[in-house]
Amino acid sequence: MSEFLVVGGGVIGMMTTLQLADAGHSVTLIERGRCGREASWAGGGIVSPLYPWRYSAPISRLSTWSEGYYPELALRLLEETGIDPEYRQRGLLYLRVSDEARAMAWARQVGKPLERVGPDFLYAKEPAVVPGLEEALWMPTLGSIRNPRLVRSLHARLAAMPGVTLREGCEVTGFRMAAGRVEAVATADGEVSGGQVIVCGGAWAAGLLAPLGVSLPVRPVKGQMILFRAPPGLVRRVVLMDGRYVIPRADGRVLAGSTLEEAGFDKTIDAAARESLWESAVAIAPALAGCEVEHHWTGLRPGSPDGVPFIGAVPGVANLHVNAGHYRNGLVLAPASTRLLVDQLLGREPIVDPAPYRPGREG
Template sequence: MSDYLIIGGGINGLLLTRELASAGADVILIDKGEFGREASWAGGGIVSPLYPWRYTPAITALASWAQAFYPQLALALIEESGIDPELQVSGLLMLAAEDAEEALRWAALNKRNMEKVDASYLSRREAGLAPGFDSALWMPDVANVRNPRLIKALVRSLDKRSNVSLKSHTELIGFCCRENRIIGSKLQSGHQETQLKANAVVICAGAWSAEVLKNLSGPLKIEPVKGQMLLFKFKQQPIASILLHGGRYLIPRRDGHMLIGSTLEYRGFDKSPTPAAKQSLLDSAYKILPMLKRHKPVAQWSGLRPAAPEGIPFIGKLEGFENLYINAGQFRNGLVLAPASARLLADELLGGTPILDPRPYRPGARTNEASSV
């Protein structure tokens, strides 16, 4: 019997596996496809919430811890896996933010490096910007990471550990329950069905988490929200910073790639890229960086974000069971919140002192609220 069975091998499942295995636990991690190939792979990799002052303190707390942790995580993964996640501090320029004064108050309160810059500064830093941007909010410490490389580094690192078993293309098809405990998990890989036993089971299934739990727990609101992205490739990177305007962003990569994102579409589990979304993203990008009109995107893709109410993830034990837990619902901030989400749940599972107050993320109180509405 293993100590932990983790359902879902995206960024949350991978990092939780890392935390538990580093403490000496035996961990089995399964995913119905390849590890990390859903929202974790599809996102932009910005290590900050967009317009961070507009989020609740619960999001700010997780993001602050994770942002401080990312540099040491990236260095450790390079050493362990030989893969560089390419964490780079590019800074974030939020163009023409309407609530700039509120943002600056938030930054002062939370000790964040943010300043308001004028058109002269913008023209010096980003010469290709469209005319008409008179001001922006500048956060120079914001980083971005190549999330596919981050996923590959985590998988390779975990695969080397003797106390970790990675099972891709393995789907959970049911639970065996006795009173208030999960005593077995039924899995299917190809045509083969097996049953695994673990002391505790953790659901990290992203947008599919509510589906996995629909016959077990009370109402747990996590819904899929499609996000579509475009990719450009340049011989020389035309921007130095992450550029954000009207909720759409441009992200520079070291190798000349530029990501354009993203849409917010409530269309169930359909993640097909569409021509309409492509044109919408291009129109937004042209308003920020007109030179893009002379180039064509080299790729388009989409992913499904797991959206919990207010974007506050569910982290902790599920009501009604002694050994069933969840870490899901990070919505647009899955990558930036993942290290803190994993550590917070690992603290609970291992009996450690929590890095943050766990109460805002506990599923029990929030599912009770949902069922009483």
């Protein structure tokens, strides 16, 4: 029996497992499909909330910590696995920002580099963006990561660690309780026992906990994205305009996203969303109109009432914990939110005050 049992193999579950294993503990990770193939794979990989000045302090604290951690993590995983997560710190250009004064005030308050730039600077950085703009906001420190490769490298690292057991293709069907604690996790392949149980089920977390009488206000929020096959250098860095974005990859491909849809667990793609995403991308970088749309996909974000994740012990169950509800910022917040929970699990001084994230808080 492992000391820790993690339910859910997305980036939150895998980073939780990695940190516990790094601390010398045995961990079993249970994933109903393949690790990292849901929202962790589907997102864009921007290592910041889209408009960070519009978010609450609890999200800002986690995102700031995570942003500083990603370069180190990417280098570590490349060295240990040979799989490059492609962390790129090329900055972000904000076009047509409606609340510019608020953005600049936020940047001064938190000490974040953010500056207003003119057309010469803008088109020197991104010649392909829509012509005729007179200004933009420039955040030079922002990075992005190629999340499908991040999850591949995390999976490869965990598979090589002696204290880690990966059980993929193993769906959790319930929990066996005794004396106010989880005795075992029931799966389609039989029961699995662990000392402490951590639910990292993303959009499915509420459904996993409901049979225990635990009400977690996390719901699926559908998002669709498209991928252009573009020549390297057409788009050089992340560009955001009117709530939509384009994200370049090292090989030239450009992601464009994303939709926000309240559609339950429906993961179908549709032509209207594809057209809307194409139009938004071409409005940002007109040259993309001549590039093939190579792929169109969807993912389910774990929405929560205020966008602040639920991190910590589940009230009323002695050995049950949760880390879910990151909404649009799962990858952004993953290093910090998993570190915060692991700090609590191991009795360490937490990196931030855990109170705003506690399960059972009023939302």
